[in-house]
Amino acid sequence: MSIRENFEVPKRYNTIAIALMAVGILAIAGLWVTSGSSSDPHKSARFWASLLQNSVFFLLVVNASMFFICATTLAWGGWQMAFRRVPEAISAVVPVIGVIAGAILLSIAFGGNHTIYHWTDTEHVAHDPILTHKKGFLNTTFFAVATVLTIVLWSLLGWKMRQLSRSLDTKPLETIAERKKYVWNNTVWAAMFIIVFSLTVMSSIPWLWLMSIDAHWYSTMYSWYTFASTFVSGMALIALFVVFLKNNGYLEYTNNEHLHDIGKFMFAFSVFWTYLWFSQFMLIWYANIPEETVYFQPRAHGVYKGIFWLMFIINFIAPLLILMTRDAKRNYGTITFMAIMIIFGHWLDFYQMVFPSVMKDSTGATHVPNILYDMGVALGFVGLIMFVTGRALTKAPLLAKNHPFVKESLIHHT
Amino acid sequence: MAVKKFVVGNFDDEAVLFPAVKKVRRAGYKIHDVFTPFPIHGLDHAMGLRDTSLHTAGFIYGITGTATAVGFITWALTVDWQINFGGKPFFSLPAWIPVTFELTVLFAAVGMVLTFCYLCQLAPFVKKDHFNPRSTDDTFVMALECTDKTSEAEAMSFLETVGAKEVKIEYKETEWWIGRYDKDVKLFHKEN
16 A cells, blocks of 8 residues: 555545534524523623633643644654644644634623623722732733734744644755754744743733633642643644544554654643642642632532542543553553543533633522533534644645654654 | 573674574574663564563552552541641541652652562672673673574574674573672683
């Protein structure tokens, strides 16, 4: 069999993707009818919270692919070359979901419903000394500028990295000097992405988009914890696409050695996520200060208890025990199962970040909404990721065969 | 303690050694061991060594550490000497996780190092024969164990055909012993 360099989207693949998107749109329509169109701000917030949670989660997950590419590029890694076009294609979804997420975030901030971001209510802020102190960071102008700038920079720098990679397909590098220059060029652009990434995902953006839902509460671990959550889901997503392409007879040069290393990332960052999750939890639990424990009260002890501990089991205990052995990381079935579990688990993690603070009625009691709607919205985003990634995969050969480091990947051995 | 007879081939390139190992195994010779100056990826598979069970041992040590920590702290703080820390329950697991984690790592790490030393027969003052001192520098050494059915001349010429630069017959101790190399083993430069 000759090498199948270019991915062709199977008909069923697109059908499934479009069907999933239809499910998502139906779920959004259902949410709009049941809660979004309500004149009660507490009720309509449920609609926006669902959109916020799903769009931000999936945006950060697909953006994690570009972080993976840039981090390995900066480390001068070569092992990922055999399947590097897969994360590249996934990162092509960033502008698409970026536009959606940006629109949703700005609608929430400027929509006049202050249930989700109650720091947007200037009258309330004036009477609230804590929020007055935070006004320099938590104000709608800064929010809008930071959100737009972040999404534009992720998209542009990701586009530049993809361009650099694809420029090799038509123009092989002849001399050693040219190759050195290419590697250097790649390193510089990857470093710029990492700087933007560290100033956004790893520090300010999760505070702004998610933590500000609980505007009185704060945690300095929050951004790292969010980053770990989305990075491990991003690796799981890459693993899913690699396994899918292998099963369809593509990616001849990607073998169990590469899958093993992706599995190691899934395993290691599951543990890393737990470390951050626990560090955030334990300090608050130990200090036992009411203004801090208010965050965990509805989550660990209140009505979100089930989701909270289910998420902990899926995100820590399952990967720890199931992905520990070498054979598990080399088994397509186990990796696929665990990848789906991890993405679902971290989606639940985001669920319990957003909803317990939003789902409060006028008496202050917390509710759990019907999670099936949110799962429907999530399926819509999954369909969107499938559709756009499938299209992006067809645009370039699956192996960047002219890259100076490609041989290192072909003979990779763990 | 057993001194055995070996046919020893010295190679100067791992690119020659690697196919040689495969050919020698296919020809049915019993490889006692291969000594290389640096780790060679995949050589263990080529030699047909089974996967190490060190990681299983590590897992068991880790679990032991977890159980020790949780068990001891639980006993100490809920049964033996109850202390009220800021009104928290006596059994307050989150506070113990850091200690449990550290003890898990400690047990796993120390246990695995000791197991590794045991499996490799490494200890202070313990000596083992490695056939050619230059295998720590630039020579790759393959030792074939001679059985009563092995024809040494045939084995020697076979090693030469697969690329050995120098082939010798040597009688060597297969087990470890406690002693001194400079008294027990003649160093390479003294042989010449």
